[in-house]
Amino acid sequence: MNIPNIQILRSKKFATKLIESINNVLDEIDRPIKLMHVCGTHEHTIFKYGLRSIISKKIEIISGPGCPVCVCPAADIDKIIELAKRKDTIITTFGDMLRIPATNISLEEIKAEGADIRIVYGPNEAVKIAKENPNKEIIFFAIGFETTAPLVGFEIQSNPPLNFSVLCAHKLIPAALELLISQSQLKIDGFISPGHVSAIIGLEPFEIFSQGYHIPNVITGFEPNDVLLAILMLLREIKDNTYRVLNEYSRVVKPKGNIKAQEIISDVFETISSPWRGIGRVYDGGLAIKEKYKDFNAENKFEIEIKESHDIPPGCSCHLVMIGKLKPYECKLFRKKCNPINPIGPCMVSSEGSCSIYYKYF
Numbered sequence: 430m431n432i433p434n435i436q437i438l439r440s441k442k443f444a445t446k447l448i449e450s451i452n453n454v455l456d457e458i459d460r461p462i463k464l465m466h467v468c469g470t471h472e473h474t475i476f477k478y479g480l481r482s483i484i485s486k487k488i489e490i491i492s493g494p495g496c497p498v499c500v501c502p503a504a505d506i507d508k509i510i511e512l513a514k515r516k517d518t519i520i521t522t523f524g525d526m527l528r529i530p531a532t533n534i535s536l537e538e539i540k541a542e543g544a545d546i547r548i549v550y551g552p553n554e555a556v557k558i559a560k561e562n563p564n565k566e567i568i569f570f571a572i573g574f575e576t577t578a579p580l581v582g583f584e585i586q587s588n589p590p591l592n593f594s595v596l597c598a599h600k601l602i603p604a605a606l607e608l609l610i611s612q613s614q615l616k617i618d619g620f621i622s623p624g625h626v627s628a629i630i631g632l633e634p635f636e637i638f639s640q641g642y643h644i645p646n647v648i649t650g651f652e653p654n655d656v657l658l659a660i661l662m663l664l665r666e667i668k669d670n671t672y673r674v675l676n677e678y679s680r681v682v683k684p685k686g687n688i689k690a691q692e693i694i695s696d697v698f699e700t701i702s703s704p705w706r707g708i709g710r711v712y713d714g715g716l717a718i719k720e721k722y723k724d725f726n727a728e729n730k731f732e733i734e735i736k737e738s739h740d741i742p743p744g745c746s747c748h749l750v751m752i753g754k755l756k757p758y759e760c761k762l763f764r765k766k767c768n769p770i771n772p773i774g775p776c777m778v779s780s781e782g783s784c785s786i787y788y789k790y791f
Contacts, residue, residue: 435680438654447657448483454664455485463616464663465609465753467493467602468623469781470651476790478653488660491615491753494605495623497573498525498779499751500705504738505598506531509570511733512596513544519562520546521555522570525779528772532738552584552595559593568727572598575629578716579690582697585718585725594727597718599698600705602626603634604714610642615753619663620646621656624678629694631686632674639672650678697722706740706775707748747774750783757787764788 437443455462466472472492475481481490494500510531513520520536527537527546540546545565549555552569559567571581578599585595606620622635627648638644645666649659659677666673676682694716703715718726727733741748745767746760757763757776767773769785776784 435652438650438652438658440654444654444657447654447661451484451488451657451661451664454661454668455487457668458487458664461487461489462618462664462667463489463491464619464621464660465491465493465615465617466495466621466623467605467609468495468621468626469779469783469786470625471495471621471623471649471656472783472786473781474651474653474656476786480653480656484657484660488664490621490660492750492783493609493753494705494708494751496751496776496779496781496783497577497600498523498529499747499775499782500600500605500708501526501529501572501598501775502704502706502738503531503740504704504735505570505572505596506536507533507735507738508728508733509568509596510534510536510539511735512568512727512731513539513546515566515731517564518545518566518568519558520544520568520570521549521558522546523550523572524548525781526570526572528778529775530742530772530778532735552581556584556587556589556593559590563590563592565592566731567593569593569595570598571595572600574600574602574623574626575694576625578698579629579687579693582693585697585722586693589725591724594725594730595718596727597698597716599716600703600711601700601714601716603630603637604711605705605708606635606638608708608711608714609752610638610644612752612754617644618667619644621659621663622646622648624648624650624655624682627676627678627682627686629687629690631682631691632676632684635674639674643672645672645675647675648678648682650681707751742773745774747776747784750776757784758791760784 555569
């Protein structure tokens, strides 16, 4: 299929043609179809532009664990909170992390008690703070998927000051998709996969889902017509009983991805089995800093003791929302006790969280 340029992707006329084509293919499929995406930005696009309302009800689009802030386990936040209690320490992290609930308290709450916690836009800013504060320990709380890991790795490679370290909580998307496939009750017919992750890792890590599990996968961008085109491409695969990884986002994603970024990740990090909040331990689902860079690994540098951690507060259904078993509005706390001002679970905090998106648009 020839992928259209950005002007066409923003065209109402093209959207109309896509919807017509989707309906034509659906006429040749004699069963309901369930597609899953794993990207908060895709969910935002789907809701903002009302895509579920303009396509056939035969297609159900469910959201998976596509919010890196939401899947960060409470244990990791508990660790950074313990480090924040140190008098000589400055904690740096992304803004969304401050309000994510941990076991007993959030970073925002401990900041209000006097801890020095600063919002940064990237690890380079944390390194700058380390250089400006040589008598303090600066710890960057690193969260995110494959998109943010190379940035952290680059700073670690670049001989930062020794008072800089990283608490690593990076997660890996392909491992999560494999776990979701094992949830037999979901019965996923196809994946809409995130273009920004694929821009780093390329297409190959997704091949197992088509070759091994016979589930088609389309890498797609974030314009509404990108998503509609991905749906059409998936439906054609399903109709024809073909199971390929297709690249709708070829204007950004190259088949082999970003080789330089992959080399940085390979050099600095090793793949580990890693807990995802509300989901459990995911085989090969996370990254850890390698031994050769241990001087910049906060877990190696400091003694961190935490007691038992709890990911999901009582009554919260984030763990079911994140794997597509429930819609946010099916949680008993949604719009009642849980809202963006008073988030009970992690999915209501980040702008990429499903509950936050549903609250805004539903």
